[in-house]
Amino acid sequence: MTAVGTDTGAGSGGDVPVRRVLDRGSAARDDHADEDTDAGPVVQPYRLHVDGGLRTVAGAWLGDSLLTVLRERLGITSVKDGCEQGRCGSCSVLLDGQLVAACATLAADAADARVTTLAGLPADGLAPAVRAAFLRHGAVQCGFCTPGFVVAVTDLLGRRPQADEDEIREALAGNICRCTGYGRIIAAVRAVQADITSAGAEP
Amino acid sequence: MTGTRAALHRPGTVGETVRILAEAGDAELLAGGTDLVPALRAGTRRPRAIVALRRVLELRARGACAQALTIGAGVTYAELADWACAPGLAATARAVGSAQIRNAGTVGGALGSANPRGDLLTFLTAAGTDVLTCSARRGPRTAPLDDFLAGAPGRGRGELVTAIRVPRPRGPQVFLKIGGRQAAYPALVSCALVVDRAGGRVSCAIGGVASTPLRASEAESFAAAEIDWTSPGRDEAAWASVARRFGALVADAARAAPAQLPEGPRDPAAYRWHAAGVLAGRALARCFAGGDQEHGAPAEGGARMPHLRSSGGDQGHGESAEGGARMPHLRSSGGDQGPGESTEGRGR
Ligand SMILES: Cc1cc2nc3c(=O)[nH]c(=O)nc-3n(C[C@H](O)[C@H](O)[C@H](O)COP(=O)(O)OP(=O)(O)OC[C@H]3O[C@@H](n4cnc5c(N)ncnc54)[C@H](O)[C@@H]3O)c2cc1C
Ligand code: FES
Ligand code: FES
Numbered sequence: 228m229t230a231v232g233t234d235t236g237a238g239s240g241g242d243v244p245v246r247r248v249l250d251r252g253s254a255a256r257d258d259h260a261d262e263d264t265d266a267g268p269v270v271q272p273y274r275l276h277v278d279g280g281l282r283t284v285a286g287a288w289l290g291d292s293l294l295t296v297l298r299e300r301l302g303i304t305s306v307k308d309g310c311e312q313g314r315c316g317s318c319s320v321l322l323d324g325q326l327v328a329a330c331a332t333l334a335a336d337a338a339d340a341r342v343t344t345l346a347g348l349p350a351d352g353l354a355p356a357v358r359a360a361f362l363r364h365g366a367v368q369c370g371f372c373t374p375g376f377v378v379a380v381t382d383l384l385g386r387r388p389q390a391d392e393d394e395i396r397e398a399l400a401g402n403i404c405r406c407t408g409y410g411r412i413i414a415a416v417r418a419v420q421a422d423i424t425s426a427g428a429e430p
Numbered sequence: 431m432t433g434t435r436a437a438l439h440r441p442g443t444v445g446e447t448v449r450i451l452a453e454a455g456d457a458e459l460l461a462g463g464t465d466l467v468p469a470l471r472a473g474t475r476r477p478r479a480i481v482a483l484r485r486v487l488e489l490r491a492r493g494a495c496a497q498a499l500t501i502g503a504g505v506t507y508a509e510l511a512d513w514a515c516a517p518g519l520a521a522t523a524r525a526v527g528s529a530q531i532r533n534a535g536t537v538g539g540a541l542g543s544a545n546p547r548g549d550l551l552t553f554l555t556a557a558g559t560d561v562l563t564c565s566a567r568r569g570p571r572t573a574p575l576d577d578f579l580a581g582a583p584g585r586g587r588g589e590l591v592t593a594i595r596v597p598r599p600r601g602p603q604v605f606l607k608i609g610g611r612q613a614a615y616p617a618l619v620s621c622a623l624v625v626d627r628a629g630g631r632v633s634c635a636i637g638g639v640a641s642t643p644l645r646a647s648e649a650e651s652f653a654a655a656e657i658d659w660t661s662p663g664r665d666e667a668a669w670a671s672v673a674r675r676f677g678a679l680v681a682d683a684a685r686a687a688p689a690q691l692p693e694g695p696r697d698p699a700a701y702r703w704h705a706a707g708v709l710a711g712r713a714l715a716r717c718f719a720g721g722d723q724e725h726g727a728p729a730e731g732g733a734r735m736p737h738l739r740s741s742g743g744d745q746g747h748g749e750s751a752e753g754g755a756r757m758p759h760l761r762s763s764g765g766d767q768g769p770g771e772s773t774e775g776r777g778r
Pocket of ligand 1: 331461464467483525526528540549550589613
C-alpha cells in the first residue's frame, strides 16, 4: 500500500513528509482484506483540491474519511484526530466553504470540492487575527483543539462578524476543548470582533 | 493494485442513481456522511460499493406550493434551519447536532438511517409527511412516513429517497428534546407538537421511546376538544392544567407503545415515559399559553458548550417555533428562533 500525494504540494502542507502518521483502524482494514482477499475495497486514484493545491491520492480505501486521507496520506497533521465520530470538532475543515468534520466526510467523495484546512485559510483574511488573538488571550493550552477552533472561528466571523456571545457559543458547540474551559476562547473571539469593529473594516 | 472491484459511484441524476443501485447489489448510498462515514471507520458497515449523492443536484431542491412544502433528500439541516416557510422544521433542524453536523447531514440521510432518536423523524411524524422514493424496479412512489419507516428494516437496498412532502404550517409548531450534549449525542426523548388551527387539530409525536416515533392520539383529541378554536384566549392557569393533563396522556401513550427501545442505565423506560409527558405538556403550554407555567421561565438553549451548564452534566435542549404562532394572533413571529429550554434534571 503506497501512501502517496507528492505531485504538487506547494503551499498546501506538502512540505510535511508523507508518511503514515497514525495507523489506527488498521485492524478493521485487515479484516477487510481477510474477507475480500483479491478485491480489497481500494478506490481508483483521485485528486483532492486541498488548500489551493491539487493532490493525488492513490491506493486509498473506499471507506477512508477525509481526516484519514489528510493526515495519513497527505501528511496534513494540523487536522487532528480526536474522536472519528463527528463529535469533537478537532478535525474541522471547510468543504466548499462549509464547516464540516473531516472524519464524517468520505475522502473520495470530496474529489471535486475545495478542502480548506488551517494552513489554507487566506492569509489576507481573518485567520491571522484569530490565531494571534488565541495566543494573546491564552486560548491555547495543549493546543490539540486549536486548529479546529481557528477554522471554526474564522468561518463564523467571516459569515457573522457581529455574532453575540450566545451565537458564538452555539456556533462553536461542535468543538471540544478539554483544557481552557472555553472562557479564554470566547475572549479571543470577542477580541477579534472588537478589532474588526474598531478598524471599521468589513472582513 | 489488484481487484479494484470496490467502487465509488458518483452519479449526476436520480435516474442514473437508481440504475447503479439496481446493478451494484450491495451498495450503500452516501449523502452527508455523518452517519455512514464514522460507521465505515468503525467497521460496522462494509459496503462493497458506495453511491454518493453529492452530485445529484436535483435532490437539493426545495419548494413551496399553496398546500405543501417539498424538500429534496439532499437538503441539509443548515439549509432547513433558515427556511422561513417552515418554522417548525427550521427549529427542529437547529436542534440537531453541531454546525459541522448541520452543514453536512441531510434529510435523506435522516430517513435512510431511520434512527429512532432522530429529531427530524419526530417532527415529520407530527407534521404528517409523505416520503417520495424511486427505484429501478418500481419507479417513483409516494408513501406516508409511517409506512416508509415500518418497511425500513426490510427495505430493499436499491430504493432512493428523493424528497419529502410536508403540509404547510397552519398553526404553532414546537419541537423539544432532552438528552446529553446536543452537539455530540442524539436526544434521549424528543417531542414535536404541530397545531392545525384551520382544521382544529393537534398532532403530537414522541421520539426515543419506541422503534419509530409514536403518535399520542388520545392526548391529541383531548387537546383538540379543550381548545376553543374560535376565541382561544384563556387564562394561563387554565392552560397549565390542560397542559398537565395533556402531558399525562402522552406519558400514558408512551408507556403503552409497542416496540419499546431497549433500556440503558441512563434511560430506563420509566424515565423516558415521564420525559415524554413533561416535554409534551411544555410544548402545549408553549403553543397556547405562550409560556411554560409549570416549569418557570424558559432557560437558555442547549447548543452550548458544556461548562455553561451549572449542572455541568447532561442538559436538556429544545427549541420552539411559533409558526403562525400563539393563538389568537401573530403570524409575524414565524421563523424566529424561540428560546431553547432546559429540562429538569435526571432525577426521578
Ligand atoms: C456528532 C453527531 C451528532 C448528531 N446529532 C444529531 C442530533 O442532535 N439529532 C439528530 O436527529 N441526528 C443527529 N445526528 C445524526 C445525523 O446527523 C443524521 O442522521 C443525518 O441526517 C444523516 O444524514 P447524512 O446525510 O449525513 O447521511 P449519511 O451518513 O450519508 O447516510 C445515512 C444513511 O442514510 C442512507 N441514505 C442517505 N441518503 C439517502 C437517500 N437519499 N435515500 C435513501 N437512503 C439514503 C445511507 O445509505 C446511510 O445508510 C448526529 C450525528 C453525529 C455524528
Ligand atoms: S475527529 Fe472528527 S469530530 Fe472528532
Ligand atoms: S487547549 Fe487543550 S484541548 Fe483545547
